[in-house]
Amino acid sequence: MSNAAIATHKPRGWGAIYTLAAVILAAALAFLVWATPVRDGAKDWFAPMVPGGWMAWTFPVALFFWVIASLLVLFTILAIRFPETPRRGILRIETTRGDRLFISLLGSAFICLGWLFFAGSPLWWGLVICLAYAAAVFRWV
Template structure:
């Protein structure tokens, strides 16, 4: 059915929804950067954002949760805009995009924990392994 056949009050302005999502996530990111402490005229990216707080809310931790929130917003918009039917992969279970995102995030958490246990703090190669894992999950699971 073409857009011309859909009544005017039922048309969805997808570009406006995309722009609103980008603006909202950009505003939250700008707020996080603004809230990052400044020390000696430069941003101290690893300093606590809430001094004396119960959790080490540093910019990298906040950025991690911002990325997760961005993924959830993106996948929600994709699920509404382009609905999909579940498919079976090598695990022989039906999965949707959201299921595969959850599986890849959960697997990435275990990969990072294992990397920290066996290799130590620099997680860059662990992150690369997580991206390969996520690509494999989205392709074959």
């Protein structure tokens, strides 16, 4: 192949991969909504999805794990499609996108625990702080 052909060559199949990942994740989310218990003709979003189970699998808990799985799928596809080079940020350590995702998730867990300890529920403002923290991590770390 000539240099001009290499420069204009675009890998094929990525649209299908993106679509397949989106369809699978959407189907998993639809299943979670479908599996949410119904009481008095309406969805009971906070009722146990597995009655008598060992863990409180409510819709918000399942949605939390769905979001984490979706992020992992997205970052895996991004790492394959657009290889990354580590960069040095404010912490003076080399980090990749995956490292920054891990740092932001871990920090967000501590922010939410602190919010619950000092302010209690609901966690909406804690979530806003977590999103700002994650944006800062991806920008400067």
